[in-house]
Amino acid sequence: MxxxxxxxxxxxxxxxxxxxxxxxxxxxxxxxxxxxxxxxxxxxxxxxxxxxxxxxxxxxxxxxxxxxxxxxxxxxxxxxxxxxxxxxxxxxxxxxxxxxxxxxxxxxxxxxxxxxxxxxxxxxxxxxxxxxxxxxxLLKEKFRPLYKQRVKSIQTSYGSFILLNTRFSIYNPKKKNNQNEHEQYDYMKQLFQHFIKLTEAIAREIPYQTIIIRPHPSENLHTYQKRFESYDNIVIAPFGNVIDWILASQVIIHNGCTTGLEAFLLNKPSITYMPIEDDRYDVFLPNQFSEKATTIDSVLDAIQNIETIHPTRKQHNILDHYVASWSAGxxxxxxxxxxxxxxxxxxxxxxxxxxxxxxxxxxxxxxxxxxxxxxxxxxxxxxxxxxxxxxxxxxxxxxxxxxxxxx
Structure with missing residues (x-):
């Protein structure tokens, strides 16, 4: 052997x-x-x-x-x-x-x-x-039974929810390490602050809807816990497989996160929130598989109209170039x-x-x-x-x- x-x-x-x-x-x-x-x-x-x-x-x-x-x-x-x-x-x-x-x-x-x-x-x-x-x-229909029980458990615990995935470890790292010297630091700081304001706006405007925040594994959880401790409908959930959370959610919100593509492959609607843009740092691929929103109001509108978000031929062509073995094998x-x-x-x-x-x-x-x-x-x-x-x-x-x- x-x-x-x-x-x-x-x-x-x-x-x-x-x-x-x-x-x-x-x-x-x-x-x-x-x-x-x-x-x-x-x-x-x-x-x-x-x-x-x-x-x-x-x-x-x-x-x-x-x-x-x-x-x-x-x-x-x-x-x-x-x-x-x-x-x-x-x-x-x-x-x-x-x-x-x-x-x-x-x-x-x-x-x-x-x-x-x-x-x-x-x-x-x-x-x-x-x-x-x-x-x-694992995202293909064949393997969906792997997640059925865990998805049901999440939905039982949290009900209907919006999943918000973050990637701000450059600005909000688990351990401080002179991250302010990183070339993307200012960009990530601005994007982080926009996402904080967006989260608070959704919590206020849609109070009946739970918001689940899944920070990147390298991020500091306490930053989110402290910021949102006064909100009853915001939950920080760094645990479990992200596929479970995507399948259990109503819609996901991200910026340049792999979960945007994963949601597309799982037939879940997603929104990429891009309040600022910079060709040097914006992440092309996952943003192509989500509904683009540049303002808080446009995100709120997209949430209310998620049933209108559908895959396009352009998205499938991009998928074939970047992801082998999706269409065959x-x-x-x-x-x-x-x-x-x-x-x-x-x-x-x-x-x-x-x-x-x-x-x-x-x-x-x-x-x-x-x-x-x-x-x-x-x-x-x-x-x-x-x-x-x-x-x-x-x-x-x-x-x-x-x-x-x-x-």
Missing amino acids: TYLFLPVEVKVRELDAKMLLAYYAAQEGFRVVIGEQTAVERAALELPQGIFFAKGYPDRYRSRVVKKMKAKGHRLIELDEEGLIMSDRNHYLEDRMNKSSTKQFDQIYCWGTDQKELIESHIPNQELILTGNPRFD QAYEKIINALKQLNVQPKQSSSSNTLQIKKSKKAKYRFSRLSEEDLKQFFKKINQIEKKSSSFQIKPLGQDVYEITLR
């Missing part, structure tokens, strides 16, 4: 997709190690040679990972979680596709044609495979087919029975606990969808990291 190492950095964003890939990879005979990013990296240095599935990193961190995994003898592949939406394409290439580290990868998987062509222009001879991302497999299938081409011949190493891997303490806010039961329940639901009765051996290797094989 070939080891496949699947690190997860941001649990609420990446875990379900990695569990989906783990399910089907185990079906194909892979021995999958999945869990918190640093814990999986540590496990990969203790276990036999296999395939390390990098999730994309800034260059300094990426270079360290590449060096360690290459020294261990692993084959290296990557599907960059940040490869779909890039606010600065030149910076993306310099920081996340640095030539020296990129050339160490055996394969790089691409979200869509746009990312593939961009990387090709930067590194012409790199092996790039158009796969799409399993995160978007599944990303996880294309990835597993590519993995098989690597033909890894593992050497013997220490037994996984003796491992007691620990994750980094710094990972706490990005990755809460992962239990064996979480994995079992997810696989059980996929079995129901696939009408199978597959049984998996799930072996803990330490804190929040597990080895999965098909029985």
Whole structure:
């Protein structure tokens, strides 16, 4: 059996997709190690040679990972979680596709044609495979049953609500780090203040409607909690998978957030609030899949008329260019087919029975606990969808990291 190492950095964003890939990879005979990013990296240095599935990193961190995994003898592949939406394409290439580290990868998987062509222009001879991302497999009708129970629970708890997603970590970071020196700081400060005023206006003008705010994982929650503590109809909810929240909502509001595209793929109406615009910092892709509003009044009007928001042919054409495997096939299938081409011949190493891997303490806010039961329940639901009765051996290797094989 070939080891496949699947690190997860941001649990609420990446875990379900990695569990989906783990399910089907185990079906194909892979021995999958999945869990918190640093814990999986540590496990990969203790276990036999296999395939390390990098999730994309800034260059300094990426270079360290590449060096360690290459020294261990692993084959290296990557599907960059940040490869779909890039606010600065030149910076993306310099920081996340640095030539020296990129050339160490055996394969790089691409979200869509746009990312593939961009990387090709930067590194012409790199092996790039158009796969799409399993995160978007999960948005298809086939996998909606995965979310049914959780969506119902959210709707029972909060009733009808507007979902407001933010991305202001440059201005409102979890940890202060001289962020005011960032080139986007003033832009994000203005946008943040506009969103605060918008939220308060919706709360006043539509008092019967609950507003759920989901801050970016890197943002400071207390900023929102303190600002809106006097509003009974505003809730800060940083927990749970965003797909659950989108499906449970009436409409979502964002600016340049991936959830705008995810809502489109889930057939949920969305509004992109753009009270200020700057070509240097506006995020093109997700804004193309939402109703554009530039004033508070236009947002309120769009909320009252969400039934008139419908997909256009232009949006579908853009989708085909940026997102592979949406119209045909599944990303996880294309990835597993590519993995098989690597033909890894593992050497013997220490037994996984003796491992007691620990994750980094710094990972706490990005990755809460992962239990064996979480994995079992997810696989059980996929079995129901696939009408199978597959049984998996799930072996803990330490804190929040597990080895999965098909029985």
